[in-house]
Amino acid sequence: MIATTSLQRMIGALAALLAAVGSASAHPHVFAEARLDVVLSADHQSVKALRHLWRFDELFSSTVLMQFDKNSDLKLDDAELKDVADTIFSSLAEYDYFQLVTVDGKDVHMNAPSQVMTNFDNDQLIVLFESEPATPIKLAGTIDFGVYDPTFYTAIDFTEDANMAVEGLPSTCTRKVIRPDPDTAIAQNQKTLTDAFFNDPTGTDMSKIFATKLELTCKP
Template sequence: MARRPAFAVLLAIAAWAGAGAPALAHPHVFVTARAEILYAPDGAVRALKHIWSFDEAYSAYITQGLDKNGDGKLTPDELAELAKVNVESLPDVGFFTTAKANGKPQEFGTPTGAGLVFENKILTLTYTLPLKTPAHANRSFGIEIGDPTYFVAFEIVDAPDAVITRDAPKGCIVRVARPPKLDPAIQQKLAQEDITATPDMTGLQVTTRALVACP
């Protein structure tokens, strides 16, 4: 069964294409991301905090008509409903996130603290994704972020704060493993896929992994 894309992407792209916009290829949306791994006082991992910034074109399209007072600015209040819709759609795609504690897959609870900010033409979604059960990751805690279908292209920022821990036990170290750049021939092939196609991503790595190792 095909997964329903998050971020109201499908609705937005269908409307855009129907309005006479040029055909879109894969990926349809680009996201620049950061992540925080949040620990409880007892040393258990309790949640992840995602900070996702969308590309300028998608940010402009998806926010059309949301400036209710016509002052030329988008406030968090004006973006609140869009944030709610975005986050409510994320379970359909597994939050674009997987997590393992000591190698054991973890389940997620209901997201909290969702909010959108529009600054410098970029729309940024921030939300906290709790683990269903806090995990005592005595050896390691790993996450994987991205869309394996490449409908949404995630890029974890190349910066020291790309993936960080909050209140982790002393001595814990974060290591980030980004996917290799796609071969130009593969990029060209994906660019030729039409809006409704699901490309064959077999054997391709397009997600970013991060591992917290603790002493």
Template sequence: MDGSTRSLAAIAAAFTVGLLSSGSASAHPHVFVDARLEVVADDNGYVKQLQNVWRFDEFFSSSVILDYDTNMDNKLTGDELTDIGDTVRDSLGDYDYYTQITDNGEDVKLKKPDVIHADMKDGQLLLFFAAEPAKPLKLSGHLTFGVYDPTLYTAIDFQSDDDIVTMGDAFNQCKKAILRPDPDEVINENQDALTAAFFSDPTDMSKLFATKLDIRCD
């Protein structure tokens, strides 16, 4: 197996549920990420982009080094990091890069990021990228923004409310809140829906457990 094939297998297996050995494997997290999300608005009151930073757990990061360290120097640099970013960019399109937006109840698709930057700091993989709505998104009514894996294979967490922020004067007309659902309350309120089918294919319900930025604008 050459370096590019090995790289694709390593990252795609971590991010793409279709490559898991069984459906039930996606019902609980295998990869853990600390995230930061900056929602940026332009001067005309439209969402310009969502700036993402993801820091992966040390165990997963060490496995990435093993698969991407093509020159065997026990670190990732240059083309090795570029290869990681390119592979994630190609593999997560069907999942909107785990970046979820609703516009007055309707899901909003994202453009493919121009580039996903990868780096290694203190033994942890970092990914940086900016995502843009596929169509103009006005700050009007009720919008939500979140970052989560709908398959539950990757646990994406915001350590504090300060890790989800807005940027731009257009947000001054809006009320903002960070929603952190209580898992016990979600389960109690949705017991009928949380059947065995959910745990083998959690895509439709996983959003109920996700931390979100809730925006309500005039």
């Protein structure tokens, strides 16, 4: 059975989980389908919050169930689900909760969510949380939103474009979902990827170049 500390790293999508058993990882081992809702302010002129929902694969979900089912009844009660949520909350903090938010190519600081909620549905772990930018993001220029794991340990996928949503977008803005082609992304970032690897071969944040993004383009 996987040790609890290793599971925490697993939930945090840390490649260190494999390092702990003497291995290295360059591809995902945990998979999740995601939905992202961009919440606008009341006047629809700025981004107020991001709402995330992640549905994890059955294999990883069963590992979580085995590890956190303290009374061995093959389900997670409210207290056990809170333990899972607290573990995810602490594990993802140093990774900004896998969020990618930029305005005209510059990173935007997102506050930590007030809480992470978890549930089980059809034998799959569901994770939900909401985060807010440190300051509201005005709808101007090019704004990108995405989810990625900098360690490459977790693959979080938006299976349909509609799963990256924003309601009430003003007519001065357009939206599109960008799904980078891996070969093209590598070719376009070859030097940066090479330099990043030799500077830190244990891992970089360059996996964000492969992330599916919701891009808003807004005129002033």
